[in-house]
Amino acid sequence: MSCPLHEIMSRPNVSLGIIPLGARRRTVWPLEASYAFDDAQVAVETLTAEVNITAPGEVRTYLRAFAELSRIAVHGTPARDLVCRPMRSALSD
Numbered sequence: 001m002s003c004p005l006h007e008i009m010s011r012p013n014v015s016l017g018i019i020p021l022g023a024r025r026r027t028v029w030p031l032e033a034s035y036a037f038d039d040a041q042v043a044v045e046t047l048t049a050e051v052n053i054t055a056p057g058e059v060r061t062y063l064r065a066f067a068e069l070s071r072i073a074v075h076g077t078p079a080r081d082l083v084c085r086p087m088r089s090a091l092s093d
């Protein structure tokens with residue numbers, strides 16, 4: 001049985017990084033969802049609203065945080081394995 005996310009995660013325009021529970025040297029903790037559209041705008045989803053950030057210094061802060069989180073995350077096949085292995089196991093039980 002294949003993992004439902006495998007096709008989407010394999011697309012060339014999709015990059016999914018998973019931060020393993022045992023990741024070391026974390027200097028940034030993700031507090032909310034954020035989406036960087038480019039180097040000029042970041043959207044941040046809080047509990048009650050979406051905030052669009054365009055102040056250059058704040059955008060740089062979010063881009064630096066994303067780069068740090070991406071650096072400690074696993075990508076590609078290791079990320080797919082972390083997501084799909086438990087799903088396959090649960091579906092086979």
